Amino acid sequence: MIDLRSDTVTQPCKDMRTYMANAPVGDDAYEEDKSVNLLQDYCKDLFGKEEALFVTSGMMANRLAFLIQTSPGDEVITEASYHVNFFDSAPMGAFAGVVMNPCRTEDGILRCSDVERAIFSKQRYDYFSQAKLISIENSINGWAGKIFPFEEMRSLYKLSRHQNISLHLDGARLFNSHVITNIPLKTYASNADTVSVCFSKGLGAPYGSMLMGKKELIQRAKKFRLWLGGGVHQAGMLAAGAYYALTHNLDHLKEDHQLAVYFAEKLKDIDEIQLNREEIETNMVQFSLKTPQLKTDVFMEKCSQRGLHFFPWLPNVMRAIVHRHISQENLDEAIEIIKLALLENQHRKVV
Ligand SMILES: Cc1ncc(COP(=O)(O)O)c(C=O)c1O
Numbered sequence: 001m002i003d004l005r006s007d008t009v010t011q012p013c014k015d016m017r018t019y020m021a022n023a024p025v026g027d028d029a030y031e032e033d034k035s036v037n038l039l040q041d042y043c044k045d046l047f048g049k050e051e052a053l054f055v056t057s058g059m060m061a062n063r064l065a066f067l068i069q070t071s072p073g074d075e076v077i078t079e080a081s082y083h084v085n086f087f088d089s090a091p092m093g094a095f096a097g098v099v100m101n102p103c104r105t106e107d108g109i110l111r112c113s114d115v116e117r118a119i120f121s122k123q124r125y126d127y128f129s130q131a132k133l134i135s136i137e138n139s140i141n142g143w144a145g146k147i148f149p150f151e152e153m154r155s156l157y158k159l160s161r162h163q164n165i166s167l168h169l170d171g172a173r174l175f176n177s178h179v180i181t182n183i184p185l186k187t188y189a190s191n192a193d194t195v196s197v198c199f200s201k202g203l204g205a206p207y208g209s210m211l212m213g214k215k216e217l218i219q220r221a222k223k224f225r226l227w228l229g230g231g232v233h234q235a236g237m238l239a240a241g242a243y244y245a246l247t248h249n250l251d252h253l254k255e256d257h258q259l260a261v262y263f264a265e266k267l268k269d270i271d272e273i274q275l276n277r278e279e280i281e282t283n284m285v286q287f288s289l290k291t292p293q294l295k296t297d298v299f300m301e302k303c304s305q306r307g308l309h310f311f312p313w314l315p316n317v318m319r320a321i322v323h324r325h326i327s328q329e330n331l332d333e334a335i336e337i338i339k340l341a342l343l344e345n346q347h348r349k350v351v
Contacts, residue, residue, distance in 0.1 A: 002330045002337075004320035005311040007173075007256075007283060010204040011325070016244045023240030027233050028054075035236030039243045043210045046246075047195060048186035051218035053211045054239050056230050058172045059088060061196030061209040063095060063228065064221040066133065068213075069166040069193065072097025074132040077118045077165075079103055079110040081142030084135050084170060095228070099129045108143030110136050111152055112159045119163065134160055137170045138188070139177045142313070145260075145284030145321075147177045150188070157191040167191070172198040172209075176282040179253045193217070199242035202256055202283055203249045204324050207238040252324055256283040260322040263331045270335075272342050285320045286313060294345045302341035308334050 003009050012020065026032035036054050043052040055061050062084050066076065076092070078085050080102035084092060089100050103114040119131050134156060138148035153169070160167040169192040171177075178185055189195045194213035199205035211221055225231060232238065264280045267273050267287055272294075275287035289299055296316050303310065310318040322331070 001307045001309070002326070002334050003309045004322070004326065004334065005309050007202040007321045007323035008200060009325070010200075010202070010323050012204065012206050012241055016204070016241055016248075019244045020237045020240045023236045025234040025236030028235045029231055029233055033234065033236040033239070035243070036239040039239040039246075040210070042243065042246070043197075043212060046185055047189040047212050049189055049195065049212035050215045051213065053218050053221050053225065054235060054242070055209050055211055055221075055225055056207070056232070057200070058083070058170070058196060058198045058209045059091070060225070060228065060230055061198075061211040062088060062135075062168070062170055063091065064211050064224050065135075065168040065170075065194045065196060065213075066092055066096040066098055067224045068217050068220040069168065070096060070098050070132045073099070073129055075099045075101050075129040076133045076135055077101045077103065077110075077115050077131055078135040079105055079108060079114075079137070079140075081108055081140070082110075082135065082137040082170065083141055083172065084137075086142055098133075101131065108140045108146055109149060109152055110134070110156070112155050115156065115159060115163075131163070131165055133166045133168060135168045135170060136192075137172070139173045139282045139284075141173070141284070144279050144286040144319070145173065145176065145282035146279065147181060147281050150181065150183050150191075153188070153191050160193075166193040168193065169195045171195050173201055173282065175250060176202055176253050176257070179250060180257065180282065199245050202253050202323055203242075203245035205238075205241040205245035208242045210242075249324065253283065256322045256324065256326070257281075259326060259328060259331060260285055260320075262328060263320065263322060263334070266331065266335045267338070270338065270342070273338070283322045285322075286317055287320070288316050288318065291342070291345065294342070299341055299345075302344060303337055306337045306340065308337040 023035040040052040313319040
């Protein structure tokens with residue numbers, strides 16, 4: 001099976017499992033879990049934030065970021081394709097009670113002009129919802145892992161100071177952007193009020209995300225984590241997996257990026273495939289079919305039957321993510337499977 005659906009399918013390696021099994025644990029409700037404390041302290045230092053909170057998942061981290069920086073009825077400005085809106089707007093409405101104001105941009109980058117338009121396109125009478133949070137994403141999942149330009153982030157942060165609005169960075173794949181741009185994680189973090197990162201994507205840990213920000217904010221996040229049922233008592237083994245991933249697997253992301261380009265180059269040479277090679281910046285490839293007679297879901301099913309899996313992003317757009325379990329040989333094999341699936345379709349047409 002060649003599973004290109006997501007980097008969330010990565011599994012802990014043997015050494016990581018051993019490290020996890022031997023991790024000291026305690027009750028994290030009393031802040032006595034040494035492995036959780038080690039990971040949180042490590043992240044505080046790495047990102048230069050006052051406080052860090054280990055949470056179950058990327059969605060939990062984003063949910064908490066919204067809960068601590070808004071009140072029910074407040075507005076969150078984001079880009080329509082960002083995970084907090086595209087996948088997560090219903091629970092954000094249900095649990096944080098916020099109103100999403102999603103901007104549709106031409107290239108997936110939420111800029112100051114978009115945010116200003118979103119804020120000032122109507123009078124903000126007292127009884128209207130008030131914009132309280134801007135939420136951005138880096139790398140951008142819905143735009144084939146595009147790196148959010150740092151200068152745009154800095155400008156947004158400045159604007160957010162003028163407008164008295166908070167800025168959250170959903171950095172589920174910030175590590176992917178960081179290993180390419182070499183911009184220190186501290187520099188990214190110093191241009192946002194809250195930052196979340198995931199350990200269970202390209203880094204290969206089985207569990208967990210970190211939410212970081214000012215002490216007082218993260219203290220509130222801790223309360224909401226408990227309210228949402230996310231208080232894991234002996235979380236140390238899970239934190240140890242994340243710590244191992246962070247201290248051993250960061251560099252490997254570069255190989256994923258190189259292989260994503262390799263895959264895109266090969267895909268681009270197939271006549272029936274539509275893809276923009278230039279847009280591949282990290283570990284993702286988005287592509288579609290030029291064949292009106294072959295529907296995306298039928299094509300994906302044909303590939304699946306041969307052991308190759310993609311993620312259906314939009315009705316006619318597929319996403320492939322390269323991760324630590326994928327080799328160049330796997331990608332060569334994937335290309336052969338794709339060609340076979342397309343060939344089968346041509347035969348059908350002739351018959
Ligand atoms: C940008 C982004 N944010 C948040 C999440 C949610 O992460 P999790 O699956 O750990 O809840 C994802 C998941 O892929 C994501 O791509």
